[in-house]
Each structure stands twice: as structure tokens, then as C-alpha cells.
Amino acid sequence: MVVPRTEARWAWLLSNGGEPRNWMLLLAPLLGWHAEGWAGIGWGVVASVFTAVLPTLILRLGEHRQYWGDRHVCRRQDRIVAAPGVMASVITGTALLYRFDAPVEVRALVTAMLTVLLALLVITFFWKVSVHSAVASGALTILTTVFGPWLLVLAPLVVLIGCSRIRLRRHTAAQVGVGFLIGAAVGSPVFDLVR
Template sequence: MTTTTAPGAETSFAKQVTDVLEPRTWILAVTLLMGWYADRFAGIGWGLVAGFFCGVVPILWIKWGERRGHWGDRHVRRRQDRLVVIPGIIVSVIVCISGMLVLDAPEEMTALIFAMLATLVAILAITTVWKISVHTAVSSGAVVMLALAYGPWTLSAFALVVLVGWSRVRLRDHTLAQVLAGAALGAAVAGPVFAAMS
């Protein structure tokens, strides 16, 4: 009798990819990298502020709801729950934008956060009827904005976006159409908004 552990190992790897390359990871990376691009070490400070409001506060909000049983886990798998989670994240992002405008942050940083806000609003609108992938939307948007700042070589990071999409489908959290739509949305919204404002 032959046995195989491949399916279980594959699922375990997919879970690791989903957990490690979650939206928070991409947000923290892109805010710090864009901060460095905008104003070197001073820009890193702006990146930390942006990362706090756009990456850390949202995960604290999600964990708060998770502990109280409002939604299952930090990936918020049920579409209806996302209709509560995403507006809360939008509020934090708006607070971040307001602070950056008042304190005269580098234009690349404000452009980055406006692009994030536009993407979130688009995701929320679609989520009212369909569970589009936030994982691939955020990762794709981050790669495109970094390419606009650092150059086309960063588009090689789309390999990671593909990996993220595979993990979401493998875990049955999304269909192939949902991860592809998420990737397309992230690139189509975040890229042009960032380019127009930076």
C-alpha cells in the first residue's frame, strides 16, 4: 500500500504563504520602501507612521473582532464580515491621510496612502456582492506602486503575487476568478492613483 503526504504538505505550505504574505506584510513593506524612496531616513519615519495606521491598526481591529467572535480569524473569510471590517480599516487610513496632509508629508507618501484608500473603497464596493481577494489586490497594488517608484525591475515581485493567489485558491478561501480579479483591481486602481498624485 502506498501513501502520500503531498496534499497535506501542499496545504500546509499554502497556509504559510497566506499567513506570511498577508496584506499587513505588503503594507508594512511598501510604506517603509516608499518612505525610503521619498526622503531616505526621514522618509522611513513617515513610513513607520503610515505602516502603523494602514497595517498595525487594521490588524488590531481585526484581532479585536476575532477575540469577541465577530469573525473567524485574521483573514476574515466570510464576505459579510468583511463589510464590517473594511470600513473600520478605511477610517484608520483616512486618519493617516489627514495627518500626513496636515504635517506636510512627502508627496510620494500621501500618494501611496490615497492609492491604498482608493483600492479599499473599490474592494468594499465589490465585496457587497462578491468576495474579491484582498490578498492579491493589496500585493498587486504594492508591486505596481514600487515599480513606479523604483523601476520596472520590481515587477519581478509579481511572482510572489502569483504565489499568494495560488495559496488562496489552494486553501479554498477564493476561486481563481476572485484572486485574478483582486490582482487586476490592485494594479488598475493603486497604480494610476499613485502615479497621478506623486
């Protein structure tokens, strides 16, 4: 049973604030700026539209039509139903960024996150894994690659996001731990390879 919103407010705050779309809304423009200044921010916004905004709209539409319970798509089977729409958006955005020669760091980011999503989707056919944790740890490893190890100061935040998912009974510790591993072990090497 999921913890009501009237309880564990810190966990709800961390869970909602640390959801995957928010990482992409922040990270894509930031990496665009790092690569090409103001023009790069524009490319980052384009990446955010396809990796955060459109997937959120797809998930909300599915929630509204009762294809799944909420925007976090808690049931493993529902995630398989939701995945094609979200993946189509991310794949389309990735293709456009490559086609129109977006900054390499932005392309590397969306390629890394697409690879993480594909790995999570494969696992989801058999077991539920934390997308929150995977995206948060992938984002952290990419941030440290680009801006340096001093950004490891954000590691406690990433851990707290995982703890919030456990506290809200959305995931087990194992599901959060595997999410952390997938995000870091898949996202960072793909980012480095493309970059």
C-alpha cells in the first residue's frame, strides 16, 4: 500500500522533485550551455521537450484515460504499456538532435538516457526497477564527468531520492539499488563514448 500524501511529506517532496523529468529539464539545458553557451541552451530545451515535457504529457494522458494509476506508473505491467509512447518521444528527439547537429554533450546526454531507458524496459518485462534512481544516478555520473568530481556533493540527494521511493512503498531497496547501478553503469559509459 502506498503511503498517503498526508504522511511522509519529505518523501513525497523528494520523490516528486527528483523525478526523471526534472533531471532532464535541468541537465539538458545545462549541458547545452556548457557546450555552446546560449545556442546550446536552446538545443538543451529541445532535448528537454522530447525527454521530459512530451513524456510527461503522455503519462498524464494515460493517467487521465485510466490506462495506469498515476504519472509514476507504479504497476510493472502498466510500465510496459506506457513505454512505447515515452520511448517514441525520446527516440524522435534523439534523432532530431543528431540530424540537426546539436552540441555533442546534448546528444551524448539523450543517447545515454535512451540507453538507460532501454535497459530498464528490458528488466521491466521481468521485474520492477526504480526509474527515479536510475535517472538520478545517471545524471550524477554525467554531471561529474562534465563538471568534475566536486559534484559528488549531490550524491546524498540521489540517495535520499532512492530512500523516498522506499519510504513511499513504491519500490524495494533492491529495486532502488538496481536502478542506481543501471543509471551509473550504463549512462556514464554511453555518455563518454558518444562525447
